[in-house]
Amino acid sequence: MDVLSDVMAIVRTGRPRSARVEWHAPWGQRFPSSPGSAGFQVILQGSPWLIPPTGDPIALGVGDVMFFPHGHGYALADSPATPLAESACDPGDEACLFGSASFPGPGAATVMLCGGYQLDPSRSHPILRELPELIHLPAHLGHRPELRAAVELLGGEIANPRLGADTVVASLLDTLLLYILRAWYDTGPGRCQVSGWAAALADPAISAVLDAVHDDPAHPWTLPSLADLAGLSRAAFSRRFTTLVGQSPMAYLTWWRLATAGRLLRESDAPQAEVATRVGYGSEFAFANAFKRHYGVAPGRYRREGCPRPPGPVDGGEVVAVG
Incomplete structure (x- = not known):
């Protein structure tokens, strides 16, 4: 599994949510802040306006994709002058797990695909924290055909659910999320960043090390072995990795x-000793100590109750965004 896919699998928790919503002008909807979630909107029909908390309204068109990685609030409307009501589809709301809604009115229709993902703050990754408040991918004929195909498939499944729709929709939502992030890193401003995770993923030496660590965290990695894998001296590798990734x-x-x-403890029934072995700890005792330093609770309690607070520093390195 590549790094981006791996990160998404780790940080997402529960099932994604989605809905196909149709509004008829005049309409205006406020989408409240939803901490611990990430949401998206795709314009299937119409030409609405995005009204951010600050700044000028943004005109949208059919095929435009908006992704809100940090769950910040925003509003959408048929016109910037239309009064705003509370949202009919909150991506963090269980009621929008999988469904459709239509709101009548005398004017032109706007159809949107909205959805959201719950994120585990105890496993937050700097790849996500580094993203801007809004990723807006305007539609361009012939651009990002795989993203358009995923949107069409997802919209069709939600509008006309058939056998196996739950599995298909969940998979398509994950696919859509990865396509959005891929588009951001490959063709958007993310590609132009000179530091941070965009640069780390584009750096052959650093990305090779990240792939290896993600593929086999239980391997007895050392700084010299990682530097050899990168094809750099120990000092040069450590300096480049720390600059781009944000920690040693x-x-x-x-x-x-x-x-x-943490993911294995919450999503599997593997014994604690097996979890320790699978992530590279030679003893259950050493694993339990490291886990408690990081999460603030013992592994057994984390499995039962979750994490009471987002983790802080890890073995002298802090999980921070760079760039």
């Missing part, structure tokens, strides 16, 4: 092992 190679390795362990 060994601190990131520790963070990834413990993030993977």
Whole structure:
């Protein structure tokens, strides 16, 4: 599994949510802030306006995709002058898990595909924290055909659910999220960043190390072995990795092992000793100590109750966004 796919699998929790919503002018909807979630909107029909908390309204068109990685609030309307009501589809609301809604009116129709993902703050990754408040991907004929295909398939499944729709929709939502992030890193401003995770994923030496660590966190990695994999001297590798990723190679390795362990504890019934082995700890005792330092609770309690607070520093390295 590549790094981006791996990160999405780790940080997302529960099932994604989606709905196909049709409004008829005049309409205006406020989408409240939803901490711990990420939401998207896709314009299937019409020409609405995005009204951000600050700044000028943005005209939207059919095929435009908007992604809100941090769950910040915003509004949509048929016109910037239309009064705003509370949202009919909150991406963090269980009622929008999988459904359709239509709101009548005398004017032209706007049809949108909205959805959201719940994120586990205890496994938050700097890839997501580095993203802007809004990723807006305007539609351009012939651009991003895979993204358009995923939108069409998802819209069709929600509008006309058939056997197996739950599985298909969940998979398409994950696919859509990855296509949005891929478009951002490949063709958007993310490609132009000179530092941070966009640059780390584009750097052959650093991305090779990240792929290896993500593929096999249990391997007995050392700084020399990671530097050899990158084809750099130890000092040059450590300096480049820390500059781009935001923490030292060994601190990131520790963070990834413990993030993977957190997912295994919450999403599997593997014994604690097995979890320790699968993430590279030689003893259950050493694993439990490292886990408690990172999450603030013992592994057993985390499995039962979750994490009471987002983790802080990890073995001398802090999980921070760079760029």
